[in-house]
Amino acid sequence: RFSGLLNISLATRGPLWQAPCDQPHVLRLIRRTSPMQHPRAQLFSATGQALRLIPLMTPTTNAQLTLPVDQGALHGKWRNSLKKAQNSGMLVRHIACPTDALMALLETHCKQQAAKSFRALPANFTLKWHQTNPDDVRLITVSLLGCTVASALFIRHGNTATYHIAHTTAAGRKLSAGRLALWRAFTDFAA
Numbered sequence: 501r502f503s504g505l506l507n508i509s510l511a512t513r514g515p516l517w518q519a520p521c522d523q524p525h526v527l528r529l530i531r532r533t534s535p536m537q538h539p540r541a542q543l544f545s546a547t548g549q550a551l552r553l554i555p556l557m558t559p560t561t562n563a564q565l566t567l568p569v570d571q572g573a574l575h576g577k578w579r580n581s582l583k584k585a586q587n588s589g590m591l592v593r594h595i596a597c598p599t600d601a602l603m604a605l606l607e608t609h610c611k612q613q614a615a616k617s618f619r620a621l622p623a624n625f626t627l628k629w630h631q632t633n634p635d636d637v638r639l640i641t642v643s644l645l646g647c648t649v650a651s652a653l654f655i656r657h658g659n660t661a662t663y664h665i666a667h668t669t670a671a672g673r674k675l676s677a678g679r680l681a682l683w684r685a686f687t688d689f690a691a
Contacts, residue, residue: 506539506540507538507539508541508543509541509543515527568687578679581679582679582680585675585676585679586683590649590675590677591644592640592642595638596637597630602627602630602653605639606627608667609623609665610623612667621664626655629655633656636657637653637654638653638685640654640684642677642678644671644677649668649669649675650666650678650680650681651668651681652665652666652681652682653666661689663682663685666678
């Protein structure tokens with residue numbers, strides 16, 4: 501509910517079409533038969549091309565990987581950057597995320613959102629998950645000479661891990677520290 505008056509629902513990345521159909525008609529049927537009370541707004545983030553809509557923002561990218569990942573199967577540029585990072589002397593740690601580190605990363609992420617004009621899940625989502633399942637909120641840090649140059653936060657759920665948020669410093673970007681954090685996640689979560 502929004503302001504106690506308007507009911508809002510959002511189907512992200514959906515609906516998913518399993519067969520060709522009259523998509524605008526199906527969306528009207530979904531809206532019409534919704535059990536949600538009026539007044540209401542029902543939003544779908546299906547691709548604009550499928551519905552002939554004007555895209556309002558750059559679409560997100562969603563990648564799903566089956567683990568383990570074969571390093572030789574990676575795109576050449578990605579693999580070369582990873583090798584550069586692996587040979588740079590950076591230290592990589594993977595731990596259950598402590599509360600203080602989580603708070604610092606969420607604060608940095610909030611600043612990133614403001615600086616780069618994007619929005620993400622609210623910090624409260626991550627905090628609640630951490631309160632409920634602290635061992636499933638995993639932090640991978642990459643450091644050089646004792647300074648953290650990249651951090652990546654993952655959430656484990658069932659047999660899946662989701663890349664949630666990350667931050668890399670300018671020095672970390674030069675050394676491809678973010679890729680090193682992702683590679684560590686690939687190998688650790690596969691194990």
